[in-house]
Amino acid sequence: MIALEVTPSGGVSQRLLRFILLFSLCFTLLASAVQMYFEYQREMSNIASRLELIRNGYQASIERSVWDLNRNQLEVQLQGLVDFPDITWVRLSSNDFNITHGSKLELESVQVDQFPLSFQVENQAPRALGTLEVGIDIAAVHRRLVASGLTNLLWMGLFICGLAITLSWLFYRLVTRHLLAMAEFSRKLAKGQWQQPLQLDKTLNSVEDEIDAVARALDEMRQAIVEDRRRSEADRITLQGKKDELLRMVERRTASLYRAKEEAEAANLAKSRFLATMSHELRTPLNGILGMAELLHEATVGELPQRRLGALQKAGEGLLALLNDLLDFATLDSGEARASSVEFGLRELCEQVFTLLEPNAHANHNRLQLTIDPRLHSNCVGPEQFIRQVLTNLLANAIKYTEHGRVHLHVELLGWEDGNQRLGFAVEDNGIGIPEAIQTHIFERFVQADERVGGAGLGLAICKHLVELMGGEITLQSREGEGSRFYFELCLPITRQALSEPANSQPAQSIASLHVLVVEDVEINREVAQGLLEREGHRVTMVDDVVPALEACQRHLFDMILLDEHLPGGSGIGVCQQMRQDPQGLNQNTPIYAFTASLQPAMVQRYLDAGMRGVIAKPVQLPGLRQALADVAQCKPAGPDQAALDSHVLETHQQLLGNKKLEHLLALLQTSLQQADGLLDALAVLDYPEIVAHSHRLASSSQSLGARHLADTLHTIEAAAEREDGPACTTAREPLRLLLQHTAAAVSAARNKLMDL
Numbered sequence: 001m002i003a004l005e006v007t008p009s010g011g012v013s014q015r016l017l018r019f020i021l022l023f024s025l026c027f028t029l030l031a032s033a034v035q036m037y038f039e040y041q042r043e044m045s046n047i048a049s050r051l052e053l054i055r056n057g058y059q060a061s062i063e064r065s066v067w068d069l070n071r072n073q074l075e076v077q078l079q080g081l082v083d084f085p086d087i088t089w090v091r092l093s094s095n096d097f098n099i100t101h102g103s104k105l106e107l108e109s110v111q112v113d114q115f116p117l118s119f120q121v122e123n124q125a126p127r128a129l130g131t132l133e134v135g136i137d138i139a140a141v142h143r144r145l146v147a148s149g150l151t152n153l154l155w156m157g158l159f160i161c162g163l164a165i166t167l168s169w170l171f172y173r174l175v176t177r178h179l180l181a182m183a184e185f186s187r188k189l190a191k192g193q194w195q196q197p198l199q200l201d202k203t204l205n206s207v208e209d210e211i212d213a214v215a216r217a218l219d220e221m222r223q224a225i226v227e228d229r230r231r232s233e234a235d236r237i238t239l240q241g242k243k244d245e246l247l248r249m250v251e252r253r254t255a256s257l258y259r260a261k262e263e264a265e266a267a268n269l270a271k272s273r274f275l276a277t278m279s280h281e282l283r284t285p286l287n288g289i290l291g292m293a294e295l296l297h298e299a300t301v302g303e304l305p306q307r308r309l310g311a312l313q314k315a316g317e318g319l320l321a322l323l324n325d326l327l328d329f330a331t332l333d334s335g336e337a338r339a340s341s342v343e344f345g346l347r348e349l350c351e352q353v354f355t356l357l358e359p360n361a362h363a364n365h366n367r368l369q370l371t372i373d374p375r376l377h378s379n380c381v382g383p384e385q386f387i388r389q390v391l392t393n394l395l396a397n398a399i400k401y402t403e404h405g406r407v408h409l410h411v412e413l414l415g416w417e418d419g420n421q422r423l424g425f426a427v428e429d430n431g432i433g434i435p436e437a438i439q440t441h442i443f444e445r446f447v448q449a450d451e452r453v454g455g456a457g458l459g460l461a462i463c464k465h466l467v468e469l470m471g472g473e474i475t476l477q478s479r480e481g482e483g484s485r486f487y488f489e490l491c492l493p494i495t496r497q498a499l500s501e502p503a504n505s506q507p508a509q510s511i512a513s514l515h516v517l518v519v520e521d522v523e524i525n526r527e528v529a530q531g532l533l534e535r536e537g538h539r540v541t542m543v544d545d546v547v548p549a550l551e552a553c554q555r556h557l558f559d560m561i562l563l564d565e566h567l568p569g570g571s572g573i574g575v576c577q578q579m580r581q582d583p584q585g586l587n588q589n590t591p592i593y594a595f596t597a598s599l600q601p602a603m604v605q606r607y608l609d610a611g612m613r614g615v616i617a618k619p620v621q622l623p624g625l626r627q628a629l630a631d632v633a634q635c636k637p638a639g640p641d642q643a644a645l646d647s648h649v650l651e652t653h654q655q656l657l658g659n660k661k662l663e664h665l666l667a668l669l670q671t672s673l674q675q676a677d678g679l680l681d682a683l684a685v686l687d688y689p690e691i692v693a694h695s696h697r698l699a700s701s702s703q704s705l706g707a708r709h710l711a712d713t714l715h716t717i718e719a720a721a722e723r724e725d726g727p728a729c730t731t732a733r734e735p736l737r738l739l740l741q742h743t744a745a746a747v748s749a750a751r752n753k754l755m756d757l
């Protein structure tokens with residue numbers, strides 16, 4: 001790209017002018033030098049021809065005059081020579097004459113030519129007469145040359161300057177000013193002044209010259225730009241129109257999507273409410289059936305009734321599982337389904353599923369076969385419910401679509417991964433099989449190979465979801481008319497504890513007897529809960545609504561509370577929050593479990609947020625209940641009614657002092673306990689003298705009323721403070737706080753008891 005900069009001071013015309021002048025000067029100098037050279041040659045040849053003329057025309061007459069001694073003649077002749085141009089003087093030197101004519105000049109500027117003179121008389125030898133010297137003025141020749149050279153130089157210079165100026169002016173007129181006009185035009189184009197065409201101050205010839213061609217090209221470019229802009233403007237307007245239309249469309253769609261979303265959310269809410277209600281409504285009677293069956297189990301004797309009861313229980317549990325499946329199905333899609341990990345016996349699980357499905361197998365004349373790899377460990381930890389459901393679904397299908405055949409569940413140990421066993425589960429049958437065309441999407445919802453057979457087409461979709469949730473993948477091999485094989489693999493950790501016993505035959509472990517408050521409005525549920533808890537050896541207080549529950553909690557310290565969510569006078573969550581927020585309440589820290597059939601993940605989260613420790617799902621299942629009881633018993637500090645106050649000491653005081661006096665003493669102790677915050681503060685800042693004083697005082701009053709555990713703890717803290725043992729004091733603070741609470745609760749319970757008497 002050539003950057004053309006046209007400025008008035010350094011314009012092309014001026015540059016052209018400078019070039020012409022320089023060139024002309026050089027040329028003029030050269031020409032003048034050549035011309036002077038030729039002039040010089042001409043002058044020198046003139047001088048030579050004059051000398052030749054003297055030699056040929058004058059020399060003989062001068063020799064004659066010298067021979068004749070004719071001085072006058074000689075004078076005239078010599079004067080004639082001096083009159084020749086450029087001859088400045090002549091001198092004749094002979095024996096008789098010495099004549100000089102003309103003015104003598106400096107030798108440097110004069111060229112001297114000598115002519116020897118002689119005369120010959122007839123028949124005699126020539127006789128030398130003397131010398132004629134001619135002085136020629138060379139300086140004059142030089143001056144003439146210089147003058148003519150300078151004159152030439154001057155004229156040529158003048159001529160060339162004139163020519164150069166004229167040429168430059170012409171160049172400016174013809175080219176430069178048009179170039180400047182075109183540059184200005186381009187600048188205007190760049191500024192966006194497209195409309196004005198290019199006009200040059202020049203008459204148009206019939207034949208277009210180069211300037212016209214460039215100007216025309218520029219103007220065509222302008223017209224192309226104008227056209228292009230017109231087109232883009234038109235496109236822009238069209239595009240803007242389309243964009244506006246699109247925006248309106250997006251707005252319309254957004255609005256309708258928003259409406260659809262709100263409708264969907266409303267529908268979803270309605271669905272959740274429906275599910276919650278159905279869940280509650282279905283589980284409540286089921287709770288009754290299962291609970292009663294559980295209670296009857298113990299009372300019933302005889303193998304057949306026991307087996308029938310077992311089958312009833314299994315059927316109920318199956319129904320419960322099915323109900324759970326249906327209710328959970330909505331959450332499967334949204335990814336909310338969670339697999340709770342429990343300890344279970346894999347062999348027992350398989351056997352239970354088989355027992356449950358036995359009647360169906362009989363009805364279809366199928367033979368059920370269970371093969372469990374003897375190498376595998378039956379006691380596993382994992383999502384038992386999910387595995388049970390997947391196996392039940394697959395086996396139920398296999399039985400359903402097979403007649404007079406064989407259904408085989410094969411569980412195989414494939415290997416070990418990080419201490420977990422990798423198990424392969426295969427459910428095989430030799431039934432009707434599944435057509436190849438359907439096999440690829442058989443795990444999709446509502447897909448059925450044969451719609452004449454009952455079913456919703458959900459079972460396999462649920463299986464696929466559940467197996468994937470457990471980290472596996474379910475596959476199918478089938479041939480129409482020959483049978484099917486469903487297969488998946490799972491990785492399950494094992495437990496060390498043996499779970500070979502049926503879960504509901506005996507308590508899993510013996511735990512301390514607990515005092516449990518059950519808050520439940522439905523009578524049958526109350527009876528079931530009471531029956532189960534008492535059978536497990538626990539003390540139960542039953543209430544049916546919010547107010548009696550709160551009253552009971554003011555009077556007694558419970559080890560555990562089972563709280564129904566839906567109560568006539570309010571919600572379980574509300575009751576729990578009230579208890580947790582009451583610092584004076586006896587049961588502020590008592591473990592509370594939601595005793596409910598509303599098990600949606602969002603609800604469970606709300607129970608936990610309200611301060612509950614967990615959920616005991618209705619219909620109540622003994623393993624879950626036992627687990628919760630064991631957890632509570634394990635975490636329970638020395639119970640107020642067991643260790644916080646020594647009952648023997650209290651009984652002795654009661655006998656010696658009487659109820660009133662003892663109650664008064666207990667009230668004093670309760671006040672001291674409630675004022676023990678000072679001790680806790682002192683422990684927090686390690687104020688040793690304060691700790692010693694407080695703990696000593698409180699220890700002696702606790703000791704005298706049988707709060708031995710507290711007294712021992714206070715003595716230990718007192719000793720630590722005396723040693724100024726900071727870490728021991730700091731670690732003792734939190735257990736002491738809990739112990740103070742429990743002792744206060746025990747004191748309060750003992751007072752209530754005394755007051756009731």
Ligand code: ADP
Nearest residue numbers: 397398401433448449450455456457458459460
């Ligand atoms: P359904 O409630 O219809 O049984 P599933 O999702 O459990 O729904 O099964 C989907 C379809 O897959 C069934 O309708 C049946 O056609 C086919 N199917 C499932 N298991 C088998 C099997 N073991 N043998 C033959 N067909 C089967």
